[in-house]
Amino acid sequence: MGPPPLAHPVASPSSSSPASSPRPRRSTTGLVCLALIGLLLFSVFCALGTWQVHRRAWKLDLIARVDQRVHAAPTPAPGPADWPRISADGDEYRRVRLDGAWLDGKDTLVQAVTDLGSGYWVLTPLRLADGGIVLVNRGYIPADQRQAARPAPAAPPVTGLLRITETGGGFLRKNDPAADRWFSRDVAAIAAARGLPAGQVAPYFVDADADAHAAPAAPVGGLTVIQFHNSHLVYAITWYGLALMVVIAAFYVARDERRRGASADAAGGLER
Helix, strand or coil, X not given: CCCCCCCCCCCCXXXXXXXXXXXXXXXXXXXXXXXXXXXXXXXXXXXXXXXXXXXXXXXXXXXXXXXXXXXXXXXXXXXXHHHHHCCHHXXXXXXXXXXXXXXXXXXXXXXXXXXXXXXXXXXXXEEECCXXXXXXXXXXXXXXXXXXXXXXXXXXXXXXXXXXXXXXXXCCEECEHHHXXXXXXXXXXXXXXXXXXXXXXXXXXXXXXXXCCCCCCCCECCCCCCCCCCCHHHHHHHHHHHHHHHHHHHHHHHHHXXXXXXHHHHHHHXXX
């Protein structure tokens, strides 16, 4: 008979492989750090979401006020005494009326992209009866009419929308007064380039309304685009969603920590 088979050692209940060993609990310092980071993120995301809610309310109020201004009856344009108080929130897109005399030979062409295509805005200064000067955007002309003779503007009064000056230039393009290249309706810069007295020029310009009786080659008015970007609700939902994700992550961390504790307690009981 051959030798008896070797007996395999029987593992004791207290022995376990590394793979089955319970995961250790996180340190108290680590848990405190995670809690502080989570609380900070939650607070920041909630604050940003609330800020966007307030911004949305402000934007809706602004849209309502602008809509009311656009459809209101025209009022006299603000005179020199009112110029220091002109603001975008309080005055832009007001429907105004101007009366006075055009200053001939001082037109300024500003590059424009409109529903009619690319071309230029034609800005002409108008001297008011009180001595003030307002730049009037008479309207759009196609690019190929830059050098063409334009008919004289219609006699005032002029009605249109009050607009706040556009300083600097366009996107990635600065105004170049020396070369007479304009990408924005910068009132102060245009006034200086045309030799208009700085103290007599209004800090705004006016987009003239469309004129049904204008000559065929006259600038086309009434092309003001009134559009407000209003994605504040989407932004608010995004920030609040991120805050909710922080809460969910905290729940999973807490549940995992409880499981680690229960596993460690069970392992300790087996060892005893």
